[in-house]
Amino acid sequence: MGLQALSLQGFGPLLAQGTWMTLKLAMLSLLLSLALGLLGATGKLSKVRVLRVPATMYTTLIRSVPDLVLILLIFYSLQLWLNDLTELMGWDYLEIDPFNAGVMTLGFIYGAYFTENFRGAILSVPAGQLEAATAYGLSKAQRFRLVLFPQLMRFALPGLGNNWLVLLKSTALVSIIGLSDLVKAAQNAGKTTNNTLYFLILAALVYLVITTLSNQVFKRLERRYNIGIKGLAR
Template sequence: MNDLLNLHGYGPMLAQGAWMTLKLSFLALALSLTLGLIAAGAKLSSAKWLRVPATLYTTLIRSVPDLVLILLIFYSLQLWLNDLTEMFGWNYFEIDPFTAGVVTLGFIYGAYFTENFRGAILSVPVGQLEAATAYGLSRWQRFHLVLFPQLMRFALPGLGNNWLVLLKSTALVSIIGLSDLVKAAQNAGKTTNEPLYFLILAGLVYLVITTLSNRVFKRLERRYNLGIKGMAR
């Protein structure tokens, strides 16, 4: 494969970078989906002490560039940990770039997923939930039997779009020292004096991942649109 693609022996490094990008993306996605559901519920809550912090969270995150937030969260967390360990006399603890990348991207894109879920929840007919309550379903049963399947139908297009943006944003974490696909391509390009070639290869890898992702989301959309006339294609 190295000879076929003329990778000058950098094939394993690029493969490791691609695997790092995938791990980072999926873990950040899991975190952002969790935060998104929680924050969406908080924004729709009648309790002001839940609604106000959730609104501040989404407003702040969506107003500040991702690169600024990555640097701010990464260095702020490290400084906070330094102060904490010094205060309690603990051993110095350094956040590794992978953990920092997952937490940072998950926290950032949790705000975008929040608005996806909030809009989707509002799109579910209130009568559906009222009927579920009338049938005596518990809060959890109403959520996973009635609300969740319907909100996913409305949320999936936006979720798919945000997933692709999150995937591409993993390239930003290379500035905090994470050896992702972009970092590996940059290193290979500098060493071989062929930066354009290796960056094009990295772009093609991203293209393959996004193409497969689009197929997955199309299948999910067909699944959640079953029984909906004109939408289950």
């Protein structure tokens, strides 16, 4: 490749915009996944059947079907349901925004994986800790905030970090529903310049930088939540 190939060839803003879109998609999907994960873990550990069964079905179904298939199913199903609703109500046609669809889809998918993370972490917290908190008169909210959550995070963080990295890479799949993420931007730049390989390598390097920084963040979080645990807080 010549000197021209070793530049962004005017596609820097497009790649920067795609990178920002990828980060927004990943972060908002992560927040939704964490919320669904906590709810799902609570449901799976519940003694109430009406909560436990749907939560179990949710994680079983999601973890058994490929992410790409789920993205297509959820996106097009939502659009079809919305079309039926607008037709029934006599409203104007509404089209689902690809970004919002991407957040909902990835959040729903990875909420199942976070559910298992949190479920295993909650089970790892000694029951005596919660019994002691109850004996001291702490409310349910106080037990969760002061006793359960800090300890379950210590057990959950390694799995959460791994799932975050997988979720981040899965944002590339959302480009198939029309979202202009980093991968889509790299593909467009490559097609225009007839140098697809070069721009895909650039995209891969951007993902590498993001995942490297993410690993550092999770290492810091692990050190924080392992304070007081001999051999783990270094």
